[in-house]
Structure formats: C-alpha cells, structure tokens
Amino acid sequence: MIPYGKQDINQADIDAVVAVLTSDFLTQGPMVPKFEQTVASHVGADHALAVNSATSALHIACLALGLKHGDWLWTTPVTFVASANCGLYCGSKIDFVDIDPQTYNLCPMALKAKLELAKKENRLPKVVVAVHLCGQPCDMKAIGALATEYGFKVIEDASHAIGGKYQGEFIGNCRYSDITVFSFHPVKIVTTAEGGMALTNDAALAEKMNLLRSHGITRDPALMTSEPDGPWYYQQVDLGFNYRMTELQAALGVSQVDRLDAFVARRHELAKRYDELLATLPVTIPWQHPDSYSGLHLYVIRLQLNKISKLHRQVFESLREQGIGVNLHYIPVHTQPYYQAMGFEAEDFPEAMVYYREAISIPMYQGLTDDQQDQVVSALRHALAGGED
Template identity: 70%
Template sequence: MITDEKKCVVHMIPYGRQEITQADIDAVVAVLKSDLITQGPVVSRFEKALSNYCEAEYAVAVNSATSALHLACRALDLKSGDYLWTSPITFVASANCGLYCGAAVDFVDIDPSTYNLSVTALEKKLKQANKEGCLPKVLVTVHFGGQPCEMEKIHVLSQQYGVCIIEDASHAIGGKYQGEHIGNCRYSDITVFSFHPVKIITTAEGGMAVTNHQSLAAKMDLLRSHGITRAPSLMSHVSDGPWYYQQVDLGFNYRMTELQAALGISQLSRLDQYVERRHQLAERYDQLLSELPVTVPWQHPDSYSGMHLYVVRLELNEISKTHRQVFEQLRGQGIGVNLHYIPVHTQPYYQRMGFRVGDFPEAERYYAEAISLPLFPLLTEKQQDRVVETLRGALLP
C-alpha cells in the first residue's frame, strides 16, 4: 500500500491475485489430516478431473508449468541438435524448456492483433528453415493472455513440416477454441497449464500437462519422479522383492503434492465462474476505456479467452507522456499494473546467444506500448473505476 500527502492510506490494487475460499481451506486441511500428503490418491483425482474437463485422455500433474514444459519437451525427445521455436512475447520458461534439453531456440514474431505467434510469420519461417535444413522439432504456441493461437492453421503447417506442437496454455485454462475447451489436444501433442497464484485457478504453485497419447503421458509420468519405476514391464530384469524399484531414465523431482491437488480440485469447481467474471470485467474495461488513447485487447472470433490478462497498448502519438511515465504514475497512485512481457530475445542470456534488438519488430513494438491492467475475479467495479480514472489522469492533460 502507499500513503498520499494527506496521510490517507491507499491500498494497491494488484494486477492479479488468487481467491481462497473456506471450501479450499477445508479441502487442504482434510488432506493434512490424512495419511498421505504427497503423491497419493488426490493427485490422481485432480488429474482425472482436469482431463475430463478438457476432454483429453491423460493428465500429468507437476510442481509448476515450467516443469510441465520441460517434461513435454523430454517426452517428445527434444535434444541437442534439435530446434524449438516459440513466441518472443511470453515468460522465459516457454523458451528455456528447449535449452534444458540441449536444443537451440528461436522465435516467431507475433500477430499485431492477438499478440500470439503470427501464423503468417510462422509459415514464412518454416519455408525458409525447410530450405536450410533447420526445421524445428518442437513449436511451443503460447496462448497469450488466455486467447488461443490459431491452432487449426498451425496444425496444418506442423503436419506439412513434421513439427511437434506443445500448447503453452499457462494463461488459458477455462478458455475455448472453436467451441471446445483448450487442452483437448485436437491440434497439438501436449498442452500445459499453470496454477500459479495469479493465474485463473491456483494450487499455490503447480502445473499440468495433458495429452491424448498414452506413450507421452507415460514418459512424463516416469520423468516427473526421478525416472524411477516399479512397473515390471519397464524393468530390465525380474524384481528382487516387494521393495524393488529401478531407475530406468534420468528424471527429476517434479511431483505435485496432495495438498496442491486438493486445492486444485476445489478451485476447478469454480473455474467457469472465474472465467465468466473475468469476461464481464474485460467487457466493462472495453466500454470504460473506449474514449481514451489506448488500444484494448481484440478477441479472435474462433476463441473464447481464459482472460488471464487485460493488456492495453498506449497510443503514444496521442499523449504527451512516455510509456514509462504512464506506468510509473499508475504504480505511484496504487494501481498495480504490470508488463507482460519483455521480449525474450532481448534478455541478456539470449543476447549472448546472438539475438539482437530488431530481430522481431512486432514484438518490440508491442513491448514499447503495453501495460497490463488489474484483472481478477475479486476485482470490484469500484476498484475498476479507480483503475480507469487513474489511467485517464495519466493519459489526458
């Protein structure tokens, strides 16, 4: 919170936050009183509930969406000598998951309307990569802000060029594409969700990978727990006794706990309600901001966004302040705006790989103008009015 000149306390309105109900607390307490608090039946129930919701065959719960992305890449056998492509407007995990596997990473510039990976840019880049013999093995499509990418068109290209697809739906649970829930994997190999506290539902930290391929699910299941198995079919020789297990691959400790899963099941029961409320608030923002020098988010007619983010772009040629000045004025007056995201290719780590400012101009234009306004189910209309009036004061003389 901040204090103004009159010493009145002004509470910061965050850009996002979780809702924890008594039902959530009761669900977690019930697990704390049970015999198992990690890797028990509740994790399996959460996996089943989510796969049913998405209408996917299999689900693998893990401790973060980053872990899910890594496991997805490993399950698709991404390795040194391969390429992974993704959007530059995303959190760094969407690209880092390729580096974890020893692969090279590259980016596809964004669509100026949706801020998702541009299908036109993708097609052009695939044609060139095919000529040069450096096609990607994996494409990570990021459903930015909750709006799905144009997956049918991307899937056609993936079939033409032999590319595996991971949907990074960290922002998009509860959304739909062509009338079907995101996560059904109709146009992808694996879809990944995030349950971080600022996301649409939360398990405190946590993630999930869903797929329709039993072999991919089995591989991710194995790798999330050190590559260790007790399944006789996976062991190299007969068990020495009831205590016996074997490490058959180099895996990780990416397991989700029973506590997280219990919270997830409880939150999942309110998912549609949360997404509906986010849409109501977004539509109200659209109306309240209609006369201000900002561009409000555009929604593709094929999509129903999970509406994780509400990002406006400042029309800087119509205002007298810089992007930074507007951002800092909002923060200084208790509006917890954020910026999603700094283009990944401009990060120092990626610059050392040879990427340069100017490589993906549409992403960079977006970054120079974007501000994420507060959006979460508990946001009140009074708070939303305060956000808009503070933005109005920052933009207009």
C-alpha cells in the same frame, strides 16, 4: 494497491487442504490422481500429469517429444522466459517467430514464411511452443496444419488459458497439439499455490512424462528390465527429476476447478466493462478472435503513444504511484542478456518490440470489484492526461 492479478481462496479451498493435512498422505497419495482426472475430464484430454510448476511441465514435455542437443525449438518472443528455456534445458537451439499484431500470439503467417526458409536451410524445428498469451488461444488449426506439413511437434503453452475455448472446445484437449501445459501459479485463473500440468492424448507421451516427473523411477513390472526382487522393488529406467506435485496442492486444485467456469465468466464480465470504460481513451483494448473464448488471465492495453504527451514509462509509473499494481507481460525474451549473448538483436522481431513499447497489463482477476475497476480506469485517465483532471 490493486494488484494486476490475485488468487481467490474460499472456505471450501481451505477445508480441502486441511482435510489432506489430517490425512495419511501429504505426497504421492490419492489427491494428485484425482486432480489430474478432474482437469482432464473438464477439458477433454485423455491423460494429465500434475507437476510442481508449468516450467517443469514444459521441460518434461520437450523431453518426452524427443527434443535433444542440436534440435531447434521455436516459440514466440512475447512470453515468459520458461517457454524458451525449456528447450535449452534439453540442449536444443532456440529461435523465435514474431507475433500477430492483433492477438499478440505467435503469427501463423510469420511461422509459415520462416518454415519455408528453414526447410531450404535444413534447420526445421523439432518443437514449436505456441503460447496462448493473456488466455487467448493461438490459431491452433493453422499451426497444426503446418506441423503436419513440416513435421514438427506442437506444445501449447496454455499457462494463461485454462477455462478458455478454441473453436467451441476447451483449451487443453490437444486437438491440434501433442501436449498442452497449464500453470497454477497464484496469479493464474485457478491456483495450487505453485504447480503445473501437462495434458496429452498420446498414452506413450503420458507414460514418458510420468517417469520423468519422478526420477525416472517405476514400480510397474511391465516397464522394468528384469523381474522384481519383491513387492518393495522399483527401478530407475530413465534420468528423471523431482517434479512431483504435493497432495496439498492437488487438493486445492480440485477445489478451485469447481469454480473455474465461474471464474472465467467473471473475467469476461470485467473485460466487457473495461472495453466500455476505455472506449474513449487513447489506448488499444484487447482484440478477441471470433474463434476464441479467452481465459482472460490478463487484460493488456496498448498506449496510443502518438495521441498522448506522456511516455510509456511515465504512464506506467503514474499508475503505480496511484496504487494500481500494473505490470508488463512480457519483456521480449530475445532481448534478455542471456539470449542477446546467442546473437539475437532487439529488432529481429519488430512486432514484438512495438508491442513491448506500448503494452501495460491492468488489473484482471475474478475478485476485482466494479468499484476497484472504476478506480483503475480513473487512475489511467489521470495518467494519460499527464495529471490533469
């Protein structure tokens, strides 16, 4: 089976982890700060906070921005559920903004229209989570301008996008956002096995997220309510969580980032080759905005169903039967039973639903060979033709 995504581990990665295993620290040692500084320096952010998952990073980002009961968080329906769930963890209400039919990201025009209506109804969002689907950045300049006009905070959910660029600058520099979040799950561009990171240029937000990821505990006398009892002393000054990253994960991350640019470059080679190989098939290939240099975590095709005799599900199942580990990113969040119970209807966000009925993620990872890619395309051609050679 050729998977849709896969980690790339070399001997340097293994050696980095083994070195930590034989060191004095398996957690709360020097490697986590080193990993944070490595990523922050690479993308051009002032502060980075490593945590145990991107979901944890989204949660503490929302809390640091003051999201609370009764507030609104808006995001895209075409994302993993964590992009919306992070608001529910804070007690907020959730709504969605439909996608742009070309980029599949949150549509700035739909956002503007929704904001105009929400202002009249006094239900403007406190936070908007802009998800860089597949690794292609949202139109952050437009979203940032709307944030200034309407007074909401912006989180970039860049779980798919480390190593990508927007307007020539690395995603993660927070030029148009308050906080950016990365994921280091094994199928992502670089991995720490499990892990995530929140980046910001705001020292106060960084300090707040630092507290929240480790039980709300501090050893910094400047943050305490009284003089320390002694050198052993700490205080819990907030209600936090155990969201820390281990030294083993951080060591793997530092090693992986050494190859980040090469990983993304290889993904672009594969994407260009896919574009050429799929040009004559009845599928829509990913469109890339000229302002973006995608991280290319995913390569999503959309079936031109009016040109084939097969159903979406039939093509998907045929590919799986032929040993191609395709997937679908994502089932629109507002169609999940938990969100349907809140009153959302499937057709509330029509562009998201059209996307869902046509999309298939085909294999995309830096270790994919040209021969394997040829196998993917051959299997797709077979599936689209209904099994005919």
